Amino acid sequence: MSRAQAIANAQQHFDSGKFQETLARRIAIPTESQNPERQPILASYLETEMRPAFEAMGFACQILTHPKAKAPFLFAQRLEDPSLPTVFGYGHGDVIRGLDPEWKDALSPWTLTASEGRWYGRGIADNKGQHSVNMEALRTVLETRGKLGFNAKYLIEMGEETGSPGLRELCENNKDLFKADxxxxxxxxxxxxxxxxxxxGSRGSxxxxxxxxARKGGHHSGNWGGLISNPGIQLAHAIASIVSPTGQIRIPEWVPEKLPASVRRALADCEVDGGTDGPEIEPWWGEAxxxxxxxxxxxxxxxxxxxxxxxxxxxxxxxPPRAWARCQLRFVVGIDPDDILPALRRHLDRQGFPMVKAEPNREGKFQATRIDPEDPWVQWAVASIAQTSSKKPAVLPNLGGSLPNDIFTDILGLRTVWVPHSYPGCSQHAPNEHLPPAILREGLSIMTGLYWDMGAGKTPKQA
Known part of the structure; x- marks a missing residue:
């Protein structure tokens, strides 16, 4: 059997409607990790959907827990030969709140609905649709070749939408179990x-x-205007000192010294496109x-x-006696995350705003990560995707948003290659979450090609 046959098998499975049936069943499970009432359902998703699917492919499965995690993890592995490369997969089965009343008429977050060339349902983009594509691609390669030709490990968590509590500690405690290339x-x-x-990788956040x-209670502006400070005005000026009127950051410690050459080369042909539903880019905003x-x-x-x-x-x-602002810094590799708030404090003091208190909030922070765009594993993946899709893939040094990618790079020591099967206008985390099925079909073809090539004996590890 050949690579082309494996991809054709994957496409036939998709076109038959069987993939849609599987995805519909998974979307129907309301795995809202932000809703305490759904806690039992989170474990059920692993036991009723993930475990049977992996075990049918010959994976050994185990449920892992950690005291910090509110929901369990499923770890599945299929070890064919210790001399073969090992790929580590990851996905999350929990979703953001359904927001049922806010969906368009005739749509429900828990029913996969095809309408006007799109498939709607909570989790189709984030992340049930994406890990379902990858799992089906694994199954197709196994069925076509009779074996994977590599070792596969997969971790499904159920708390990503609440900040992945316990994931970091779980990986720290299981470095040997999760070891991969x-x-x-x-x-x-x-x-x-x-x-x-x-x-x-991903930008940090x-x-x-x-x-x-400023003081206790408000005071009449007619009696006290011009005599006492206005916190709203002061805070507005403090914020204006942090960033220019056109969005350029004015704190030197908050920006990299320069854009690495490999990053600039990777982004040279990348055009940001939010689709018809996305906002229009304003070229005058941001770093000149x-x-x-x-x-x-x-x-x-x-x-x-x-x-x-x-x-x-x-x-x-x-x-008013008080002013408050919730702010955010998205940062790239090269910024010291431990110096973000101290640098802000130094800046505010220099600018004459000692009255402004700066404190982290409970949402915490994500670390910035990226691997070299010219790494051999990256080039291998890009070549495989190009062969399958007949398109030149975009190579982004890191996602613009944030993921706990440092858990995989820094704790497990893995190179990280993410292949997304969504698009910017998918309404992720909002009502009417959707994907065009063409993205899922192409993603299934791409992942089948990648897994086929992983088992073909020509990975960088064996070069």
């Missing part, structure tokens, strides 16, 4: 709807609060001298996520 997984969006994409507590792709995938960005002073719902003629 490469992480090959799928999450996040493609660069654009038509272009296959590889990303190699830190959310923090800026607060001014960088392309849009370089700004979102190679640089840092500062955002004000929320701002409050006084009573926005029912304003009164009083100088």
């Amino acid at each position: 490469l992480l090959l997984a799928s999450d996040g969006p493609r660069l654009g709807i038509e272009r296959p994409t590889v990303f190699l 830190m959310n923090f609060d800026l607060t001014i507590e 001298g960088l392309s849009p792709a370089e700004r979102v995938f190679g640089w840092c960005s500062f955002e004000v996520l929320a701002y409050k002073t006084g009573n926005p719902e029912t304003p009164v003629n009083a100088i």
Whole structure:
């Protein structure tokens, strides 16, 4: 049997409707990890859906737990020969809240619905559709070849949408069990709807609060205006000192010294495209001298996520006693995450804003990670995807958003190659989450080709 036959088998399975049936069954399970009432369902997804699917492919499965995790993990492995390369897969079966009343008429988050060239359902993009594609590709290669030709390990977690509690500790405690040559997984969006994409890490993220507590209670603006400070005005000026009117960060410690040459080369032909539902790019915003792709995938960005002073719902003629803002820094490799808030403190003090308190919030932070775009494993994956799709894949040094990718790179020591099967306009985390089935079909073909090539004896490890 051949590579082409394996891909044809995968496409036939998709076209027959069997993949859609599997995905519909998984989407119907309301695995909302942010909803405490759904806790028993999280474990059920692993036992009723994931374990049988992996065991049917000859994987040995075990449920793993950690005290910090609110839900269990499923670890599955198929070891064919210790001399063969080992690929580590990852996915999450939990989803964001369904937001049932907010979906369009005739749509439900828990029913896979085909409408106007799209498949709708909670988790189709994040992440049930994506790990279902990869699992079906594994099954197709195994069925076509009679063996994988490599060793496969797979971890499914059920708490990603609540910050992956316990995942870091689980990996620290199971380094030998999870040992592999490469992480090959799928999450996040493609660069654009038509272009296959590889990303190699993620930007880091830190959310923090800026607060001014000027005094107790508000005071009449007619009696006290011009005599006492206004925290809303002060905080606005403090924020304006952090970033220019066109979005350029003014704290030197918050931006890299330069864009690495390999990153610039990888992004040279990448065009950011949010599709018909995405916002229009504003070329004047952000770091000058960088392309849009370089700004979102190679640089840092500062955002004000929320701002409050006084009573926005029912304003009164009083100088407010307090102002608050929830802010965020997305950062790339090269930024010291432990110096983000100290650097901000030094900046605010230099600018004359000692009254502004800067504190991290409970959401914590993600570390920035990326592997070299010119790494041999990356080039191997890109060549495989190009052969299957007849398209030049986009290579993103890191995702613009954040993932706990450092768990895999720093704790498990893995090279990380992510192949997303979604697109920026998929309404992930929002009502009406959807995907065009063509993305899933192409993703299934791509992953079948990648897994076939993994077992063909021509991986970088054996070169």
